[in-house]
Amino acid sequence: MIGEKKGGGKKGQVTLFIILAIIIVALAVLLYFLLIKSPTKPQTVTENPAVYIETCMKDKIEDTVNILSLQGGSVIPSNGYYLYQNNTIEYLCYTNEYYAPCGVQQPMLTQHIQSEILKNIKEDTVLCFNSMKEDYEQEGYEVIMKPGNTTIDLLPDKIITTFGYEVTLTKEDASKYENFKIELVRDTYRFAAIASSIIQWETIYGDAEVTTYMNYYHDLKVEKQKQIDETSIYILTNRDTGEKFQFASRSYAFPPGIVV
């Protein structure tokens, strides 16, 4: 009797473990889909594939701009960074020495931001266009798609993403669509220009006067937070939209205490 009871217990345990394993796997799959954000696939196809692409890509571009804006213009900072409030903020100007001016680390900030956005949306661009092709084909369209280059233009007040794809849709009539454009209203161009200007001051004086920029641009808040190793974290905020851009600089640092 005792032996039989023991056998039943083992079977029960195995079943319990299998159920637990299934739950864990299911949770893992669910978490994967929740955390790994895939492009926002439109619910329905419309007459104009540009609307499809905009719905599919806009979030990705916005997310990319948000991330790089908090990290000195890079999605993954590679020129050294300062960890500030859980953000890895890239140095746009840096020296590891005392009493020395910083050297510019990112001389073409605007172009760097453009290339970072481009790099980060590359994969999603292919996914979105392929998914658009499939969806239109399911709706009975014949789709001829010619991939092309994607370009990012940082302009005052906006970011324009142009997908150089050529798409021809044929159902009854043939319609050709090209140069799909997505326009985001963002202050990134101005932020990059101001950051470059601050960096030029940092290279000469090791500092920049933030009130000068606030007097020029009334809708802009500029903050400078000096850290313990004399790294300066600059935070630019658009007062109207709350949009932020932050970057780090270390220049003309002084050591603590009298040098004996």
Added chain:
Amino acid sequence: MNKKSLMFFAMIFLIGILSINLAIAESSYCCERLKSGQWCQTATQSECATGINPFSNQPYTTPIPTSCEMTSYCKLGTCIFSNEGICSANTALSVCNRDGGEWKGESLEDLPECQLGCCLLGNSAVFVTQTQCKKLSSDSGLITDYRLDITNEVECIASITSDEIGACVFEEEYQTTCRMISQKDCTEVEGSSFHTGFLCSASQLETNCGPRGGTICNEERVYFLDTCGNLANIYDYSKLNDNNYWTYIQEPSCDNGMGNKNSKTCGACDYFSGSTCTMYQRGETINPDYGEYFCGSLDCNSVGKLHGETWCGENSVSSLTGKNSPGSRYYRFMCYNGEVTVEPCAEFRNEICIESEVNDFSVAGCAINKWQDCTTQINQTDCENPYARDCKWISGYSILKDENGIDLAFTETETAKIPGSCVPKYAPGFDFYAETGNGADVCSLGTQVCIIKYEIGILASKEKLSRADWQNKISKCVENCYCIPGYTNGAAKNEYENNKPAWHPKSYTDWVNLSNSVCTALGDCGTKKNYLGGSGDIKEIFTSEFTK
């Protein structure tokens, strides 16, 4: 030479070679890139990145044991990106090459292609190079309007002028209507007529636009609107029913020249005077007499500061009185757009906050604390030269002494040479948490040794005096009596009191205070409370007696 001796010399030779190698490895090299990612930095060889440079697909340049400015690959210059019209000063050659720029040794000011001018882009303006302007204009679909005669950014932003607007009257849906636009835009409207200096609400234009259509914010000021939604003149309640004010473009008469903060009747706001167009919210005390907008104040009323004021914080004020507690630092506060922001000055009191006030408007800034060469000054004039350093002179004791312990720093008067010490006016802080900190060495500069002389007679013994009480000792003292605990003026031997130099401390307490003021000024030394008010260990001041 036997085998043992050979082995010994070989070992010495190997240790020598190893030491030289270690010394080289520890000295400074110019790394094209650090392992942590930064470009062109001076560091130890082990910190330099090795392998293939992912940007050039070539190996990183072998580090050279010299400063980066002396190398061919990291010297600083101007990096020019001709296609984009961008010039970047103080950029290393490697960084410039990495991004595909053209590097030049000249400074930015000497390169004509890097000169900046004002690029007008419709209703905005940017201060950029001509090439950048051409690109921006083309991207925005505008004709390039580049002004080299505007030489700074402030003028550039101020130069944003839209074409003069006036009333453009035209027919629309069988009605005569009007829009406030420029003459150029008006000519593009079919069958239109342009009326310079007139408002659309002018009755003589006989349009469907009339006066009193509400108010709106425009360029930070409050404007009247006509009934068609066109901008009229600046909101002036006294002119609400003035036909002339609704006919011609004109300035308001209500402007007080100070931004009309919180005025219910005047919309002539001025950002630099501390006001901007603000929408009335239900429940607010300021309710404009007409419309929904008024000139809201940008001042920081909670702290009693005006918009644009900057000032030093509480912490700094206590530091200015000379406390400079361990762990404290200076802060600058700013009031902008009704919001107070805090800017910490450099850590370790390497920067101080300086504040001045003009017509009740305070202006403050973080400035470098120039204490570095204080302790090497040998006279009060040089010490307290405000243009050269931030130091103060403490009279009565010299921390600078020669090898025989003779004082080296003095204030010279007609009658005496009074020793003194030049110390930081704002005591710098230490990196007390770091193992490599030099706090103990710095503080030891303030260590004083006071040698007291006693006259005890031939028959008296030194041992007996050492056991005597303070009063007894004071009565036998002939030199530096103030170093004896309990010594006060008049209690000592008359001879000493009559002959001692005038600058000598008058009591033991005075001497301790003098010593402490020298010591505490050097940094986080002496007996101090930290910035949170916590006390450290009280060190023994009187440490030895009768050791010789």
